Amino acid sequence: MNLLRQALLVAGKDLRIEARSRVALNQxxxxxxxxxxxxxxxxxxxxxLLPRVAPGLFWVxxxxxxxxxxxxxxxxxxxxxxxxxLRLSGLDGAAIFAGKAMAIAVQLLALEAVLxxxxxxxxxxxxxxxxxxxxxxxxxxxxLAAAGTLYGVLAAGLRVRETLFxxxxxxxxxxxxxxxxxxxxxxxxxxxxxxxxxxxxLGVFAVIYVTMGWLAFGPLLEEx
Amino acid sequence: MSWFARRGTVVLGALAAAGLAALxxxxxxxxxxxxxxxxxxxxxxxxxxAAWVAYLAFGVTSLASTLYLWRRTRSMAWDILAGASAExxxxxxxxxxxxxxxxxKPVWNVWWAWDAxxxxxxxxxxxxxxxxxxxxxxxxxxVRAKRCAIAALAAFLDVPVVHFSVNWWRTLHQQxxxxxxxxxxxxxxTMASALLSGVVAFTLLYLYLLERRYRLAVLExxxxxxxxxxxIAERRxxxxxxx
Numbered sequence: 001m002n003l004l005r006q007a008l009l010v011a012g013k014d015l016r017i018e019a020r021s022r023v024a025l026n027q028x029x030x031x032x033x034x035x036x037x038x039x040x041x042x043x044x045x046x047x048x049l050l051p052r053v054a055p056g057l058f059w060v061x062x063x064x065x066x067x068x069x070x071x072x073x074x075x076x077x078x079x080x081x082x083x084x085x086l087r088l089s090g091l092d093g094a095a096i097f098a099g100k101a102m103a104i105a106v107q108l109l110a111l112e113a114v115l116x117x118x119x120x121x122x123x124x125x126x127x128x129x130x131x132x133x134x135x136x137x138x139x140x141x142x143x144l145a146a147a148g149t150l151y152g153v154l155a156a157g158l159r160v161r162e163t164l165f166x167x168x169x170x171x172x173x174x175x176x177x178x179x180x181x182x183x184x185x186x187x188x189x190x191x192x193x194x195x196x197x198x199x200x201x202l203g204v205f206a207v208i209y210v211t212m213g214w215l216a217f218g219p220l221l222e223e224x
Numbered sequence: 225m226s227w228f229a230r231r232g233t234v235v236l237g238a239l240a241a242a243g244l245a246a247l248x249x250x251x252x253x254x255x256x257x258x259x260x261x262x263x264x265x266x267x268x269x270x271x272x273x274a275a276w277v278a279y280l281a282f283g284v285t286s287l288a289s290t291l292y293l294w295r296r297t298r299s300m301a302w303d304i305l306a307g308a309s310a311e312x313x314x315x316x317x318x319x320x321x322x323x324x325x326x327x328x329k330p331v332w333n334v335w336w337a338w339d340a341x342x343x344x345x346x347x348x349x350x351x352x353x354x355x356x357x358x359x360x361x362x363x364x365x366x367v368r369a370k371r372c373a374i375a376a377l378a379a380f381l382d383v384p385v386v387h388f389s390v391n392w393w394r395t396l397h398q399q400x401x402x403x404x405x406x407x408x409x410x411x412x413x414t415m416a417s418a419l420l421s422g423v424v425a426f427t428l429l430y431l432y433l434l435e436r437r438y439r440l441a442v443l444e445x446x447x448x449x450x451x452x453x454x455x456i457a458e459r460r461x462x463x464x465x466x467x
Contacts, residue, residue: 150378154371158361167357168375171350172382175389182393201389208381216374 003095010091010099015106017076024069024107029114032065036118045123054123055184059177061115062108063144067166069107070148073100074156074165083157086221093218097149101213105145112137125188132187132195139202140180146209147172153220176205233435240432243425250418258415267327269418273426275320275345281313281430282352286380289373303369304445306376307359308437310352312430317349344383344390351379351386365445 018024039057043049050057077083086096116137119125127133151169155161179198186195251269258265288306291297324342325335336342359372 147378151375154358154375154378158363160361164354164357164361167350168354171347171354172379174347175382175385178389178393197392201385201392205385208385209378212374212378212381216378219370220374 003092003098006091006095007098007102010086010096011102011106012099014073014076014100014103018072018103018107023072024111028065028069028072028107029111031068032061032111032115033118035061035064036115036122040122050123051125054119054125055188056181057123058115058119058184059140059180062112063170063173063177065111065115066108066144066148067169069111070104070152070169071162071165073104073107074152074161077156083221093221094214096221097153097213097217100152101145101149101210104148105141108141108144109137112141127184127188128190129187129192129195132192132199133184136180136183136187136195136199136202139199139206140176143176143202143206143209144173146206146213147176150209150213150216153217176202179205233432233439236428236432236435240425240428243421243428247418247421247425250414250421255414255418261331264327264330265415267323268415269422271320271323271327272419273422274316274323276423277426277430278313278316278320278345278348280427281309281316281434282348282380282383284309284434285313285352285355285376289376289380292369292373293377300365300369300445303365303373304438304441305434306373307356308434308441310355310359310376311437312433314349314352314356316426316430317345317352321345321349340390340393343393344386347386347390348383351382355379 036057039061040050043053077086116133120127148169151165151172155165155168158164179202183195183198183202186192186198247269251266255266255269257263285306288302288309292299292302292306321342324345328337329335355372355375358375359368361368363371
């Protein structure tokens, strides 16, 4: 079985669990929307401030809700000895990493789609350049999923995982938050040429953490 | 600990103390006040060396983590060294931020500015704070060492990305004074020597503290082993097993 098929197998498993339990749909997505509403409460929506800061608020919300989704993917592993089963399955560590990262990426993209509609509707946001918005989101999601998966397994199985994971991962993904926000702002203000350097930076981030996860995941799974 | 090693530590500590004393004299009395910043410029002699030591410490952590991960050089010593150095790195990064804030108030008239170097230093601080939190969690030593080594490298690889992203975002901080692109120091002679003595003194202090922290971690581990052995012996005695 080649690596891609193995990865798809793992991704399929994670997404199937998600489709059946509907935690992301019933809890994570509503949580994100509540956060968007709370931002509107905090920043008086009538003064035109919201559309200007909408990209930043969008990405902060994606990060907060995304953390929940990623934690969930690794919490599922803790039950019923799934970690041991994965190790015994003979699947390649790199493929397991790729599969889990893919499953997380799919969930994050779905979350972003819903929250994207949310910021358009709630914050009155008009993207001038949808292509930049979409490309930025895809590349940023790749980086978030890779870094999230790597740190997820670093914190997995530890007693204080819920509190440790955000502390570990948030400073690491700070550049993603920054880059994606600036790229979105460029797309919204109608200056897409300013967005591409940021997209490149997001790409570099994604490549670093995909490589890192690809190499480190096998050894990390082996040990415990 | 051998007599030689113990003597070495004492000498290192004495050198660090002497360096700090020299820095005190050079920084407070010999070097002139700055034309625009007046006496506030003296904070530079602490701020810049602290930042240098922070980078040095994180560099050592990364190197030690790599050596741990590489099978041929794998040894718990590298793990302990990485942890000890990261602790000092976080300490000196915190010190850099604090001193910078104290310097920023009289010079920029703000405690904090959203300038590139400030923000990336703050992110660096939190990156390694997370690493230390990961280290502190009780787990099997070999498991923890491997996880921490990978976490240290993942954090280290993030540093250039953070640096670039924040730099594009905004820049207000004064340009590097000594290592500017032309490598032509734009600084008064005695000020430069005060700064240099600060860098030397802080580096010596770092090495001294690193040695102490490393030693302490080794002793802690040995104590744990001994307590465990004692506990096992006690249980055996209770059960009446001989040997």
